[in-house]
Amino acid sequence: MRAERALRDGDVKTAAMMYRAAASALQAELAYGDNDELRSEAELLASLGAQALGGDASRVAKFSTSDRHYKSTKRGCGWTA
Numbered sequence: 298m299r300a301e302r303a304l305r306d307g308d309v310k311t312a313a314m315m316y317r318a319a320a321s322a323l324q325a326e327l328a329y330g331d332n333d334e335l336r337s338e339a340e341l342l343a344s345l346g347a348q349a350l351g352g353d354a355s356r357v358a359k360f361s362t363s364d365r366h367y368k369s370t371k372r373g374c375g376w377t378a
Contacts, residue, residue, distance in 0.1 A: 298365065300345075304358035309349050312357075316346030 300319075303312035323339035326332075341364075349357045 301358050301361045301365075304349060304354050304361075307354075309354045312354070313346040313350045316342045316349065320346065 300312040300315035303309075303315065320339045320342035323335050323342065326335055327339070345357050345361060
């Protein structure tokens with residue numbers, strides 16, 4: 298959510314750094330055991346950081362908000378991807 302806020306405020310570099318940091322944290326967790334969901338989320342976050350720096354900040358902010366809301370509605374409902 299902080300990365301989304303940074304994008305809305307026009308601070309693309311900070312948002313990209315936040316996405317990359319989150320991706321790195323998830324990748325570090327993968328050292329303790331393979332998890333497809335974590336791997337997928339880490340790849341997504343790394344991609345969002347790159348896309349934001351590539352000039353798609355508005356689209357990344359919209360996608361991030363939508364993705365967060367979607368995932369929050371599925372959390373705890375037995376949903377799997």
